[in-house]
Amino acid sequence: MRKVSAAAIHLFLIIASVVSLFPFVWMLIGMTNSSSDIVKGKFSFGSELSTNMNKLLDMTDLGGAFWNSAVIAVIGTVCTLILSSMAGFGFEIYRTKGKDRLFGILMLSMMMPFAAVMVPLFRMFSSMGMLNTPTAVILPTITTAFMIFFFMQNTKSFPRELLQAGRVDGLGEWRLFTHVYMPTMKPTYAAAAIITFMNYWNSFLWPLIALQTPDKKTLPLIVSSLASSYNPDYGMIMVAIVITTLPTVLIFFLLQKQFVQGMLGSVK
């Protein structure tokens, strides 16, 4: 009886794993096949990889899109980490009623659907003449209540004696933040960086609105526009998907622990 149920559990988990992994295999196989073979469900490697790649490079400015995505994700992540950790440090270390109340208000922003703010944001950036820039993509999520909360939660276990010791050594509060807090909190920064990077790298709706000319588009916008044509060429789309997915898969495998920690965020 025990063995039967263990086998059933393994069977269930194997099916779940196969279903989970299948689309990854499918995109790798698809990358090497022609579009007509892909929509016919051909499930074996083909010889169209270089054709697909060349088509993609001809049709789109792939390098440019990769660069645009990278600029937005890297600069956005750095800014978000600095600002959110500042706030997390401030709210937690110098805790007062007033600050708690402010933070409580900020938390409300987590319940604000993006669809409700996108039109005013669009008009705001348009009136400032900032549409179609990476800055416009980065700014709306440059600090989020979620990230501040994440840093606050992790700051709870930060050894405060270090701050006291620093003060005795004559360090100012900003110095304490940059020279004591930041180095001690490296694992938290790593986890936060991964999640923030992913969010910027994968974001779609706001870049779709904020970026208008082809030379500014990011990878998800390229994939989406290729796939929405009347007769999409899946061969080259698969190449674009693999290129879009590769960085985040790599980050996941290299930094699995921090990755999962970041996902779990502040829930412990």
Add this chain to the structure above:
Amino acid sequence: MGSKWNKSNLMGWQFVLLPSALILLFSFYPMIQSLLLSFQSGKGNVYHYVGLSNYARLFSDPMFKQAVLNTLLYLVVQVPIMLMLGLVIAYFLNMPGLKFKGFYRTAIFLPCVTSLVSYAVLFKSIFAVDGILNRMLMSIHIIHEPIAWLMDPVWAKVAIIAAITWRWTGYNMIFYLAAMQNIDPSVYEAASIDGASKTRQFFSITVPMLKPIILFTAIISTNGTLQLFDEVVNITNGGPGNSTMTISQYIYNLSFMYTPNFGYAATVSYAIVIMVAVLAFLQLKVGGEKK
């Protein structure tokens, strides 16, 4: 001591002011703008107040009704399936002595690293009429002729629900696994000694102890589903005939696809705001009880 503390309290504000101001500027200010806009109508940059007429229009707008029904359907069908699946998988993965745990966990979590656009397009190709999924289902005789997944109003919804479940089950599983690891194993041992079966233990130990985290994932999933956009746009683009369109997509279309009508779009967006607020409140009421 007191003055020193006061000084550092004031110091604290310099760390929180700029980040807070940015959230107020990019979340709260647009929310208020959006509310004001929902009482206005106009074109270009010329808008004038029209009272409640945008809100009145909601009730006679078949597209709005369709978008709300679709979104609620995704919510009611997809979220429970996904959370249940995530919970069961986490329960199995948490069993002591199970082999290949690491592999299963990594495989099932991996979908979470894909971008929403990429996986949506992947699924679009998988759901092609002559595509791989139909071929596989036919080869194992589950179906006898291909299903026109994305051309049929019902199957298209099934396809979208399947895709979202693929992407997010592992995400929820990770939360449950982390929480389960905090349950003292001796609780299960005691239950086993008392003769409680694994199924019984799942329902009378695991689920109750995980209640706060289940509530948390239910709220974030609800929030996410009410804002569904990327998947639907890239798998079906709302079709066939608006049968899969979500509220977010409708707002996007009203603002940027049809003749721009920012006022009415803002009104529709407040429908989501209200739904998010009401559902979060209900879930907290039902799930939180009196603690």
